[in-house]
Structures are given as structure tokens and as C-alpha cells.
Amino acid sequence: xxxxxxxxxxxxxxxxxxxxxxxxxxxxxxxxxxxxxxxxxxxxxxxxxxxxxxxxxxxxxxxxxxxxxxxxxxxxxxxxxxxxxxxxxxxxxxxxxxxxxxxxxxxxxxxxxxxxxxxxxxxxxxxxxxxxxxxxxxxxxxxxxxxxxxxxxxxxxxxxxxxxxxxxxxxxxxxxxxxxxxxxxxxxxxxxxxxxxxxxxxxxxxxxxxxxxxxxxxxxxxxxxxxxxxxxxxxxxxxxxxxxxxxxxxxxxxxxxxxxxxxxxxxxxxxxxxxxxxxxxxxxxxxxxxxxxxxxxxxxxxxxxxxxxxxxxxxxxx
Numbered sequence: 001x002x003x004x005x006x007x008x009x010x011x012x013x014x015x016x017x018x019x020x021x022x023x024x025x026x027x028x029x030x031x032x033x034x035x036x037x038x039x040x041x042x043x044x045x046x047x048x049x050x051x052x053x054x055x056x057x058x059x060x061x062x063x064x065x066x067x068x069x070x071x072x073x074x075x076x077x078x079x080x081x082x083x084x085x086x087x088x089x090x091x092x093x094x095x096x097x098x099x100x101x102x103x104x105x106x107x108x109x110x111x112x113x114x115x116x117x118x119x120x121x122x123x124x125x126x127x128x129x130x131x132x133x134x135x136x137x138x139x140x141x142x143x144x145x146x147x148x149x150x151x152x153x154x155x156x157x158x159x160x161x162x163x164x165x166x167x168x169x170x171x172x173x174x175x176x177x178x179x180x181x182x183x184x185x186x187x188x189x190x191x192x193x194x195x196x197x198x199x200x201x202x203x204x205x206x207x208x209x210x211x212x213x214x215x216x217x218x219x220x221x222x223x224x225x226x227x228x229x230x231x232x233x234x235x236x237x238x239x240x241x242x243x244x245x246x247x248x249x250x251x252x253x254x255x256x257x258x259x260x261x262x263x264x265x266x267x268x269x270x271x272x273x274x275x276x277x278x279x280x281x282x283x284x285x286x287x288x289x290x291x292x293x294x295x296x297x298x299x300x301x302x303x304x305x306x307x308x309x310x311x312x313x314x315x316x317x318x
Contacts, residue, residue, distance in 0.1 A: 001032040001164040001192075001193070002032045002066070002067055002164060002193060002194055002195050003029070003030070003031055003032060003065075003066070003067060003195075004029065004030040004064070004065070004066055004195060004197070005029045005030075005035075005063075005064075005065040005125055005166065006026060006028050006029070006053075006062070006063070006064055007027050007062055007063045007065070008025050008026070008061065008062040008067075009023070009025070009026040009027070009049075009052065009059050009061070009062030009063070009064065010023070010025055010059060010060045010062055010267075011023060011024075011045065011048050011049075011057070011059045012024075012060045012127060012185060014262040017261050017262055017263075018240075018259055018260070018261060018262065019171070019240070019241075019261070019262050020241075021241040021261055021288075022044060022045025022048050022215075023045040023049065023215060024241070025052055025062070026049070026062070026213075026215075027037040027212070028194050029214045030197065030211060031189055031195065031210075032192060032193065032194070032195060033125070033190055033192050033193075033194070033195065033210075034190060034195050034196070034210040034211055035186065035187055035190040035198065035208060035209050035210050035211075036195065036197045036198070036201070036209065036211045036212075036213060037195055037197040037200060037205050037206050037209040037212045037213070038050070038197065038198065038215055039200060039201070039203065039205075039206060039210070039212055039213065039215065039216070040201065040214060040215035040216040041201055041285070041286070042164045042201065042288070043066075043287065044215040044216050044287070045215055046168070046169075046181060046199035046200070046201075046215055047092075047168055049199065049215070050089075050166045050199050051097075051165055052064060052071075052072075053071070053087065053164070053197060054067075054083065054087050054089055054166060055071055055074060055079050055082050055083050055087065056083070058072060058120040059072060060141075061069045061190055062176075066082075066086060066087075066163075067163065067166060068222060069082065069086070069087075070219055071177065075211050084109075084113055084160065085162065086162055086163060086164060087162050087164045087165070087166060088156075088157030088158055088159070088160065088162040088164070088165040088166070088307055089157055089166055089167075089168075090150070090153050090154055090157045090164075090165065090166070090167035090168065090292060091153060091168060092144060092168040092169040092170075092172055092173075093173070094141070094150060094151060094153045094173075095153065096139075096141040096151045096152055096156075098141055098142065098147055098275060099140070099317060100140065101137065101139060101140055102128060102137050102138070102139055102140075102141075102144065102152045102155075103121070103124050103125060103128060103137040103138060104124075104149075105141070105156055106123065106124035106127055106128060106151055106152065106155045106156045107120045107121060107124040107159075108156070108158055109156060109159045109262070110124065110159050110160070112125060113160065114264065115132040120300060121282045123159065123259070124137075124159065124186045125137060126156070127156075127158055127159065128151075128152070128155050128313075130155070130158075131151040131152075131154055131185060132181070132287070132301075133148060133149065133151050133152065133155070133184075136148060137177065142198075142299070145173050145299075146173045146175070146178055146198060146302040147174050147175075147177075147178030147179075147181060147182055150170060150173075150174065150178075150179075150182050151182065151185065154167075154182075154185060154186070154189065155168070159187065160204045162194070163193060163194050163195070164194065164195055164196075164197065165189060165194065165195075165196045166196075166197045166198075166199075167186065167196065167199070168198060168199050169200050169201070169202075170181065170182055170183075170198060170200070171200065171202050171204075171205070172187060172202075174246065179204070179245065183204070185210045186205075187210070188258045189193070190210070190243045192221050208238055211308070216287075218285045220283055222298060224305060224308065224310075226302045226303065226304055226308065226312070227302065227303040227304075228299075228300070228301070228303075229299075229300075229301040229302070229303055230298075230299070230300055231253070231255075231294075231295035231298070231301065232295060232298060233295055233296060233297050233298060234294060234295065234296075235294060235295050236292060236293070236294040237255070237278070237293040237295070237301070238289050238292065238293055239260075239289065239292045240259060240260050240288075240289055240290065240291055240292045241288050241289060242288060242289045243288060243289075244279065244282025244283045244286070244287060244288060244289055244303060245283060245303075245305070246279065246283065246303035246304060247275045247277060247278075247279050247280040247283055247284075247303070247304050247305075247306060247313075248277060248278055248279050248293075248301045248302065248303050248304075249276070249281050249301065249304070249313060250272050250273060250274050250275065250276050250277065250278075250299065250300075250301055251274060251300040251302055252274050252298075252299065252300040253273075253274065253295060253296075253297045253298050253299030253300060254271050254274075254295070254296045254299065255271070255272045255278060255293050255294070255296070255301070256268060256274065256293070256294055256295075256296045256299050257270045257271070257272060257278055257291050257292070257293050257298060258268075258270045258291060258292055258294070259290075259291045259292065260292060265273070266292075269291055271296065277309075278293060279293065280306075280309065281288070283306045284306055285288055
């Protein structure tokens, strides 16, 4: 019986000289036979989380336990064994080898793990039949539709009969006709002895899921009335990576918007003085704060939830 437990997981990395923290203190569990959907928009950390589950990326902190094995502590041969035997990966762009037939693409992980040619061919053929591609086994990827290539990628991920399969945006390159078959296949492979984790922004998949983990940032509920805020010089209103909740107008004083660089220094983006506003994109797009904000002098601010900001500030200024 397969069980996944993610506890207090945080990932932070450097991108473009900035510290990026796609998620922090993330916890969830997944049970045997379940289809788990990681739901969220681009940039929320879905692929990063899948990379951690696959043992391809080490998180900054927290733990990933698969059937009693602490994945984050694995190194060397044990980590290679985990990647080979425990987790099957379905890549967003399929990642099939163009020069090989569907059959030989599925045979690749088997041959690399030492399975004999005849046995690998037999197993690959059965897997292709299981995903409905028995009659296309000798076709190369260029002669397969997007949905068929995705089926080959799923068959390849199942080659070692892993107890966990992870899939990154499995419907991203498919039309609506192809999507139906692939979604049903993803649902079907989540069975006793195996769990399936799918990262997607496609909410259609949630209807098939046993458990949905929303990775979009969750701000505290925004108040429905304007919120007055007073800041002293140097006081920080919010930091880069924090959940977004309110849009702020500056009634008096000045706010410095800046980004924290990986080397510990800061990059000042702008100063917002009286009559200006800031912080609108995070709440509107349900994304974490992309920069920090602090007072450079005594400040009086008003915080608005998005709809109230549109009605009371933007529309009033037109």
C-alpha cells in the first residue's frame, strides 16, 4: 500500500538574482489508489513540487515520506534507486525520443535498468496495449497525435510498475477530444498499489480527483471595508513572497517598493508617494508578493480588497 506524506515543505531558490519561494510550509497526505491534483496557476510551484517528489530537487526544509522512506535524505545510489523504482514521471512536453518507435520509447527505462530485450519488449507491448496504442507501437512520435504521445509517455512512466506516478500538466498540449481519453487514463492508473499526483491549472481534472491540493497563495480573508494602516519609518508592510491580500493607497508619506536580492542586498523599484497606490497585481492574480514594501517616512495608508479598490479608487478616479 502506497502512502505519501508531505510535511512543512518549503522551497527557496535564486532566479535572476532574486530569492524565489514558490511555496512554504506545505503539508498534505495522499493515500494508496488516490489521484491527487496539485492545482494552481503558472508560477505557483507545481513543477517544483513534482521535482521534489521525484527526488530531482532537494527542498529547503520539510520532509517527503513515501512508504516510510524519507526522500529528502536520500543520496547517491539510494536516491538513484528511488528515482528508478519508486516514481514514474510523465513530462509536460512528453520527452519522447524522436528516433525511436513508441515501443522502443517504452522499452528504454526497462533496458537501462538491466531488463533483457525480449522481456522489455513484451512488457512495453503490454503497456502500450493497456493505454490503447497496440496498433501504433511501431510509429515514431512525429507520426502520433499529441494525445497518443501522451499515452506513450504514460506507458513509459509505468514501465517499472512504480508505486507513485507524477504527471506535469498532462492535458497542456491536447485538444478537447484528446483530453477526455488522457484524463480517463490518468484516473484509471490510480489503483491499488499506486497513487498518482498530477500538477495542473486545468480545473476539469479536479472532478476526477480524490484529493485536491491548491498551490495558489491563500491570503487571509480580505476585509470588505477600507483598512487604515500607520507605518513608522523603516517599518515593513509586506515582504517578497508573502501572500497577497490588500491593495494599498498612500494617503500621506512615502512607501519604498524593493526586491531582496540573493546576495542580501536590495533593489529599489520605485517610491510611491501620497496619492499613489501599490500592491494591486498580487491580490488580482492570486499570486504571492513579488516585492517588499516599507515606509521611508511616517505613512498613512488605506488597504482595500480588490473589488472595493476597483469600485472606490479606480472607478472613482475615472
